[in-house]
Each structure stands twice: as structure tokens, then as C-alpha cells.
Amino acid sequence: MSLDNKIPQGPIASKWTDYKDHIRLVNPANKRNIDVIIVGTGLAGGSAAATLAELGYNVKAFCYQDSPRRAHSIAAQGGVNAAKNYSGDGDSIYRLFYDTVKGGDYRAREANVHRLAEVSVNIIDQCVAQGVPLAREYGGLLDNRSFGGTQVSRTFYAKGQTGQQLLLGAYSAMNRQIGRGKIKMYNRHEMLDLVIVNGKARGIIARNLVTGEIERHSAHAVVIASGGYGNVFYLSTNAMGSNVTAAWKAHKRGAYFANPCFTQIHPTCIPVTGDHQSKLTLMSESLRNDGRIWVPKKLEDAQAIREGKLKPTQIPEEDRDYYLERRYPSFGNLVPRDVASRAAKERCDAGYGVNATGEAVYLDFASAIERYGKEQARIHHLDENDAKLVYDLGKKVVENKYGNLFQMYYKIVDEDPYTTPMMIYPAVHYTMGGIWVDYNLMTTIEGCYCIGEANFSDHGANRLGASALMQGLADGYFVLPYTIGDYLADDIRTGTIPTDLPEFEEAENNVRSMIDHLMNNKGEHSVDYFHKKLGKIMWNKVGMARNAKGLTEAMDEIAALREEFYRNVKVSGTADSFNQELEKALRVADFLELGELFAKDALHREESCGGHFREEHQTEEGEAKRDDENFSYVAAWEYKGNPREAVLHKEPLVYENIKMVTRSYK
Numbered sequence: 001m002s003l004d005n006k007i008p009q010g011p012i013a014s015k016w017t018d019y020k021d022h023i024r025l026v027n028p029a030n031k032r033n034i035d036v037i038i039v040g041t042g043l044a045g046g047s048a049a050a051t052l053a054e055l056g057y058n059v060k061a062f063c064y065q066d067s068p069r070r071a072h073s074i075a076a077q078g079g080v081n082a083a084k085n086y087s088g089d090g091d092s093i094y095r096l097f098y099d100t101v102k103g104g105d106y107r108a109r110e111a112n113v114h115r116l117a118e119v120s121v122n123i124i125d126q127c128v129a130q131g132v133p134l135a136r137e138y139g140g141l142l143d144n145r146s147f148g149g150t151q152v153s154r155t156f157y158a159k160g161q162t163g164q165q166l167l168l169g170a171y172s173a174m175n176r177q178i179g180r181g182k183i184k185m186y187n188r189h190e191m192l193d194l195v196i197v198n199g200k201a202r203g204i205i206a207r208n209l210v211t212g213e214i215e216r217h218s219a220h221a222v223v224i225a226s227g228g229y230g231n232v233f234y235l236s237t238n239a240m241g242s243n244v245t246a247a248w249k250a251h252k253r254g255a256y257f258a259n260p261c262f263t264q265i266h267p268t269c270i271p272v273t274g275d276h277q278s279k280l281t282l283m284s285e286s287l288r289n290d291g292r293i294w295v296p297k298k299l300e301d302a303q304a305i306r307e308g309k310l311k312p313t314q315i316p317e318e319d320r321d322y323y324l325e326r327r328y329p330s331f332g333n334l335v336p337r338d339v340a341s342r343a344a345k346e347r348c349d350a351g352y353g354v355n356a357t358g359e360a361v362y363l364d365f366a367s368a369i370e371r372y373g374k375e376q377a378r379i380h381h382l383d384e385n386d387a388k389l390v391y392d393l394g395k396k397v398v399e400n401k402y403g404n405l406f407q408m409y410y411k412i413v414d415e416d417p418y419t420t421p422m423m424i425y426p427a428v429h430y431t432m433g434g435i436w437v438d439y440n441l442m443t444t445i446e447g448c449y450c451i452g453e454a455n456f457s458d459h460g461a462n463r464l465g466a467s468a469l470m471q472g473l474a475d476g477y478f479v480l481p482y483t484i485g486d487y488l489a490d491d492i493r494t495g496t497i498p499t500d501l502p503e504f505e506e507a508e509n510n511v512r513s514m515i516d517h518l519m520n521n522k523g524e525h526s527v528d529y530f531h532k533k534l535g536k537i538m539w540n541k542v543g544m545a546r547n548a549k550g551l552t553e554a555m556d557e558i559a560a561l562r563e564e565f566y567r568n569v570k571v572s573g574t575a576d577s578f579n580q581e582l583e584k585a586l587r588v589a590d591f592l593e594l595g596e597l598f599a600k601d602a603l604h605r606e607e608s609c610g611g612h613f614r615e616e617h618q619t620e621e622g623e624a625k626r627d628d629e630n631f632s633y634v635a636a637w638e639y640k641g642n643p644r645e646a647v648l649h650k651e652p653l654v655y656e657n658i659k660m661v662t663r664s665y666k
């Protein structure tokens with residue numbers, strides 16, 4: 001099958017505008033006869049469900065939580081980008097488009113990214129109309145801040161709770177449609193297989209997580225909006241439940257999986273403290289607007305700090321190495337995440353780490369507190385030489401901006417970040433790879449769409465901060481509602497899809513036999529035992545720095561672990577009741593396949609780009625070295641019964657409006 005990406009012809013700025021005005025639509029009366037399943041009701045799925053229902057389709061929406069409000073999207077802290085240029089600092093649609101393509105290290109599809117930048121401006125209007133309380137300036141206008149990889153302020157935010165507020169907006173819109181009967185909500189339901197009839201996605205098999213019942217659901221199209229797969233690393237900043245199952249089942253039924261190795265490691269997370277942890281916590285990138293990242297200049301100081309003999313506040317200014325400001329003077333602490341993460345790793349590998357494990361650097365607000373304090377003192381005609389007063393005034397400003405993040409840090413680490421610098425280290429955060437989709441967001445299975453973090457679309461090899469919410473909401477509110485009509489126009493006379501077809505039977509049996517195997521296995525080890533082992537392999541050999549030897553070993557180790565899992569996993573409880581161990585087992589089984597494909601993808605990509613860093617391919621200064629001649633393509637993998645036998649299909653990346661250059665933030 002060729003990868004027909006359906007990109008319309010014409011100048012990039014008019015591609016989407018013209019395209020959406022000329023695709024087929026379904027008239028309101030006919031929409032009533034059409035059912036759409038949406039798997040996932042985070043920001044992408046929730047916004048799509050509300051919009052499709054508003055348009056008149058019958059939506060069946062699924063999530064495994066007890067409410068769409070608990071989707072992982074709620075965790076998004078820092079903000080959502082849009083090219084509104086409210087700050088008057090020279091932002092534009094082109095600049096957002098340019099920054100995003102460059103940020104992704106020229107591995108994203110140009111037309112998609114331009115469309116994303118175009119509709120970004122609508123997202124803000126949509127959310128404000130819904131009543132989302134985005135932060136405002138003193139004068140009442142919407143406020144902006146800056147995120148990594150950009151030199152303008154285009155990030156809209158709601159304190160450190162942007163995802164929560166945006167999700168509540170989408171959820172309210174969904175609730176209206178649930179009330180009208182246009183959305184049927186299936187909470188606590190997990191999709192465990194995709195049903196394909198005559199080559200088209202026509203339904204899903206889901207498990208009712210409360211009763212354990214296996215259910216068949218049919219529709220004319222299926223939209224996967226199931227989020228990212230960062231939890232393949234076991235430890236990540238993702239919600240504990242985030243998983244790849246829905247996307248992986250679609251992959252196994254014929255949807256190509258694109259760029260699985262493109263994963264983002266976020267530079268500012270609370271460091272790992274030991275083996276007992278099951279989750280990592282993000283400290284929002286917005287903190288890099290004001291926080292300065294440093295380690296001691298002298299190895300002996302770092303050592304003394306690690307041994308608890310020295311405090312960071314005792315190290316004088318001249319003995320601190322603000323390494324991002326030193327290496328990247330024009331972007332400084334706001335370099336993109338992949339660059340900041342690798343720089344932290346480089347310093348820690350060189351022995352300058354500042355916590356007991358040697359894997360932490362400082363994020364320091366002392367300068368910001370002083371700067372803001374002096375400004376406030378001047379504004380209020382107070383004594384700017386009064387250090388205590390300046391500190392109090394400055395602290396208030398910082399508290400207003402980031403108070404909840406500071407409180408969260410204090411609760412987890414038990415140290416006051418106002419008086420002592422935070423300790424941070426990179427952690428797995430976001431997956432740029434995912435199900436391959438064409439310009440219409442359709443996968444390689446007809447009638448199966450994929451939106452939000454679950455698809456591979458717009459971020460290339462690295463996602464710039466505040467761009468995931470933008471993409472999820474663009475897909476859900478503004479792109480899919482148009483493009484799906486083009487496909488569904490053929491279904492206005494199809495009628496309800498029956499669920500007693502042999503294809504439903506086969507898929508249901510498939511799910512039942514997997515569950516039977518897991519429940520009857522009676523092995524020795526818990527699901528977490530395997531998940532932790534997988535995570536260790538992934539972090540050590542497929543993590544921030546990768547090489548051919550490690551990746552080859554990882555593939556073998558994961559295959560062996562998978563084999564052991566099926567032989568030796570123990571799942572307690574029963575299949576016909578609420579059983580979270582079984583839920584986990586079904587998800588980890590899929591992670592154990594994805595992990596191998598992930599390593600295979602990283603092994604085949606003999607270059608470094610964005611978050612994918614191959615040690616063999618770096619410049620003398622340790623920066624990523626791309627190979628545009630041989631790797632300017634999306635790697636889309638076709639499932640062939642075993643992850644290591646997956647077949648590679650290449651979608652060439654053609655840049656007509658941007659010149660590919662070496663990414664520099666110096």
C-alpha cells in the first residue's frame with residue numbers, strides 16, 4: 001500500500017483554506033443516520049466528540065476512566081500556543097509554522113504544520129467562547145508567555161492548570177451533547193480490538209471495566225484519540241493509565257505506525273529517587289521563563305553537594321555554570337526540550353550532577369525573585385536596597401505566576417523552592433510518533449481516523465512546548481469535523497452496521513482468548529515486574545542516547561521478556577469483575593510489542609534528529625547530526641505478525657516553503 005498523504009496542491013497558505021471549502025460534506029438530515037465511535041475523550045477526542053455531535057452525527061465515546069474529566073490531558077500545565085500576536089512581538093502564522101517545523105528538526109509534514117498554525121488562532125476564540133479562564137493581563141486582555149524554541153510570547157495559559165481548564169471546556173461542550181442524546185458516553189470502557197468489515201473500520205470490541213463484560217459496538221467510522229505511549233518506559237510524566245493498546249490494536253489490524261522512536265524527554269522533571277517510584281512529575285517548561293538552570297563549575301563542589309556537605313545557596317555566582325546560557329546565548333534557558341535535556345545529561349555524565357544519584361541539575365529562581373522584587377519596589381516607590389522587602393515583593397510575583405507548581409514541588413520533595421533551587425532532570429514526557437495518518441487524519445485503514453497525541457502528525461522529531469494541546473484541539477475542533485465528512489458522505493445510505501457479523505465474532509474471540517490466557521496463566525510475577533523490566537531496557541538502551549549495539553540488544557531483550565511475560569505473568573482476581581491487574585496486563589502486553597518496534601525504528605534511523613539521538617551521529621560539539629539525504633522521510637511500519645518483522649514504508653518529506661538547515665539555537 002502506498003502512503004497517499006492526500007496533501008492538496010497549491011501555495012501552502014491556501015492549501016487548507018481551499019481544501020476544506022471543496023471537500024464533500026454530509027447534509028444535516030443524513031448525519032442523523034451516521035454513527036461515529038471515538039475512542040478517548042481527552043482534549044483531542046473530547047473536542048472531536050462535542051463537535052461531531054454538534055454537527056449532527058451520532059457519537060459513541062469511550063474512555064477507561066470514570067469520567068472524561070480524568071483524561072491525561074488534565075495534567076497539562078504550561079499552556080497552548082496560538083499565533084495571535086497579542087504580545088505585538090512579531091508573531092505570525094508563518095512564524096509559528098516555521099518554529100514548529102524547525103523545532104521538529106525538519107521531520108514533520110510541512111502542509112500539516114501550516115494548517116496547525118492557521119487554525120491555532122481559532123482555538124483560542126473557541127475556548128474563550130466556552131468560558132475557559134485563560135490568564136489575563138491587568139487590562140483584561142489575554143496574557144502570553146514564552147516556551148522553548150521560540151523568541152516570541154505566544155503561549156496562552158491558565159496558571160499551571162491549562163490542560164484542566166481546556167478539558168473542562170471540552171467536557172462542558174460534550175455534556176451538552178450527552179444531554180441532547182447526541183453523544184452516548186461509555187465511561188470505564190476499554191477498547192481491546194478494532195473490527196474491520198470489507199476493508200473498512202466498522203466497530204470496536206470493548207471491555208466494560210466494572211463488570212468485565214466484553215461488548216461489541218459498531219459505527220460507520222472509528223476515531224482513535226487514545227493519547228501517547230510514553231509509559232512504555234514505565235517511568236514517565238504521563239498519567240499511570242496512559243497506554244498504547246487502542247493504537248496498537250489498530251496497528252495490528254493494518255494501520256501503519258509512524259516514527260515510533262520519536263519520543264520527547266522533558267528537561268524539567270523531578271528527578272528519580274529510587275526503585276520504588278511508579279511515576280515521575282513534570283515541572284512545567286513555563287518555569288524556564290524565569291528559572292535559570294545551572295550546576296557547579298567545580299567537580300569538588302558538585303561532590304560536596306551530593307554528600308550533603310554543601311548547599312547550593314553557598315556556591316558563589318562565579319562558581320556556577322549556567323550551561324544553557326553559556327552554550328546557547330540567544331535562546332539561553334529557553335532552548336527546545338531535546339537540546340536542554342541532552343545538555344543536562346552531558347553535565348551529569350561529566351560528574352556535575354547535584355543529587356544523591358548524580359542525576360539532577362538546578363532550576364533557580366533567585367535572580368527572578370530579585371528582579372521582580374526590585375521592579376515592584378520601584379513601582380511602589382519603596383526601598384529597592386532593602387533585601388528582605390525585595391525578596392518578599394519578588395516572591396509574590398513568582399507565586400502569582402507559578403504558585404501551584406512550587407507548591408507541588410514542595411509537597412513532593414519537601415524543600416522550599418523559593419529559598420533553595422529546585423532539582424530537576426529529564427524524563428520521558430511525550431511521544432511524537434504514533435499511528436500514521438494522511439492529511440485528512442485517516443489511517444491506512446479506511447474509516448479509521450487517529451487524532452491528538454496518538455497520531456504521528458505535526459511535531460516531527462521533537463515537540464515544542466505548548467504544541468500538543470494546540471494539535472489535539474486543532475484536530476478535534478477544526479480538522480477532523482471537516483475531513484471525516486468527505487469519507488462519511490459515502491455512508492448516508494448504509495444504515496446501522498450490525499454487530500452479529502463474523503468480523504465482530506472473530507475480534508471478540510480474539511479478545512476473549514487473550515484474557516483467558518492471562519487469567520489462567522498462574523505465573524510467578526506481577527504485571528509490574530515485567531513493566532518495570534521493560535522500562536529499564538527502554539531507558540538504558542532506547543532512551544536519551546542510543547547506539548546500534550544497545551538497540552540491537554534491546555530488541556532481543558524485549559522479545560525475550562515478552563516471551564517470559566506470556567509464560568510467567570500472574571494476574572490475580574477474575575475476568576468478569578473490576579480487575580485493574582487484568583487491565584494492566586492487557587496494556588503491558590502491547591507495550592512489550594511496541595517496545596521492540598520502537599527499538600527497531602531507532603536502529604534503522606542512522607541519524608540524530610530532535611529527540612532521537614544516535615551517539616554515532618553527532619557533531620564535535622555533541623549536537624544532533626541529521627542526514628537529510630537519506631532520512632528525510634516518515635518511517636511508517638506495517639505489522640507483519642511480529643514487531644521485528646514489521647515492514648518499512650517511507651513517506652518522503654518535501655519542503656517547499658522552508659529551507660532545511662542545521663538547527664541552531666546559539
Ligand SMILES: Cc1cc2nc3c(=O)[nH]c(=O)nc-3n(C[C@H](O)[C@H](O)[C@H](O)COP(=O)(O)OP(=O)(O)OC[C@H]3O[C@@H](n4cnc5c(N)ncnc54)[C@H](O)[C@@H]3O)c2cc1C
Pocket residue numbers: 039040041042043044045046062063064065068071072073074075076077078079080081162163189190191192225226227228237238239242243245246282429430451452453454465466467468469470472
Ligand atoms: C505532565 C504533562 C504536562 C503537559 N503539559 C502540556 C502543556 O502545558 N501544553 C501542551 O501543549 N501539552 C502538554 N502536555 C502534553 C499533553 O497534555 C498531551 O499530549 C495531550 O493532553 C494528549 O491529549 P489526547 O487527547 O491526545 O490524549 P489524552 O488526554 O491522554 O486522552 C486519552 C483518552 O483516551 C482514552 N483511552 C486510551 N486508551 C483507551 C482504550 N483502549 N479504550 C478506551 N479509551 C481509551 C483515555 O481514557 C482518555 O480519555 C503535557 C503532558 C504531560 C505528561
